[in-house]
Amino acid sequence: MIFFYSFLIFTLGACLGSFANVCIYRLPKNKQIISGRSFCPKCKKKIIWHDNLPLISFLFLSGKCRKCNKAISPRYFIVELIMGFIFLLIYLTSDSLSSIIFLSILSLIFVVIFFIDLENFIIPDVLNFSVMALGLLKNFIPNFNTSLIHEINQSIIGGIVGYVSIWLIIFLYKTFKKIDGMGLGDAKLMAGIGLLFGWQSIPFVLFVSSILGLIFVVPSLIKKQKTMRTEIPFGPFIIVACLIYFTYGEFLYSLILV
Incomplete structure (x- = not known):
């Protein structure tokens, strides 16, 4: 059971890592972080939902945009991975x-x-x-x-x-x-x-x-x-x-x- 909960927590962390990437890109540009679909920073085309799955989509697409085929910064994958592990570590070491x-x-x-x-x-x-x-x-x-x-x-x-x-x-x-x-x-x-x-x-x-x-x-x-x-x-x-x-x-x- 602990493995199942750990997997859920890691997945939640990776999902929030995806949100963190939105903040990292948009906040310095004074853009809204809540509203608006995700889009490719290179071609500005909106990203369909199955190309926006944390960690999985980056690996499946070989780190490239499906629309323009330009490389996506590895930072997106790194942030999602880091957040997944941080959330898991917090879950395993905190007592409340x-x-x-x-x-x-x-x-x-x-x-x-x-x-x-x-x-x-x-x-x-x-x-x-x-x-x-x-x-x-x-x-x-x-x-x-x-x-x-x-x-x-x-x-x-x-x-x-x-x-x-x-x-x-x-x-x-x-x-x-x-x-x-x-x-x-x-x-x-x-x-x-x-x-x-x-x-x-x-x-x-x-x-x-x-x-x-x-x-x-x-x-x-x-x-x-x-x-x-x-x-x-x-x-x-x-x-x-x-x-x-x-x-x-x-x-x-x-x-x-x-």
Whole structure:
């Protein structure tokens, strides 16, 4: 029976991964995400229902549009696969329905932010504000057992510290370098993370995300494919660092504080 339920949860995750792909494509273009049929990004022709099945259709069509025969970005398949596994992992490791629903919604938003910022170098406010809203909401959910902060005062302080930490970096960088180093979208995302995990998470997430960003950009700097002025998306590194903190934060802090 557990296999059957696991299959259903994975399928649900893949289906919501398909919705995530709609958000990733449409939100940066200010298009409606609820109404309107799915269409090929290349030829703009509407996609018939059996060509829009999560994971299956991409494989069956060999990653190409049936109408124009042009390649479909593998990102569509990757996002659906990731969401399927995330939903399955949440289902297998969470001990209450409220935590399963909450973490599933949060993971969906994080995946959309990750790929929008990766492709467009922006984080839409609607996504950041959704993370903030969840960060506040979780303080009022009964029997909600996760490693998130569960005290409203700590949560609010975390939101303020998260936002100010990035704002300060932006301010100082612009003051001394006369250019924008980061965007306020990153500051709002850090505010959401502070609301979720409390101020204690901010130093860890900032440090790890900076290291990840450095690892990502250094090879390109060495090869002179990028310069110090080249724009890079910082949101994906923040989200990966947040995931590491969620999974191992308490353990890592216990090592530091011993």
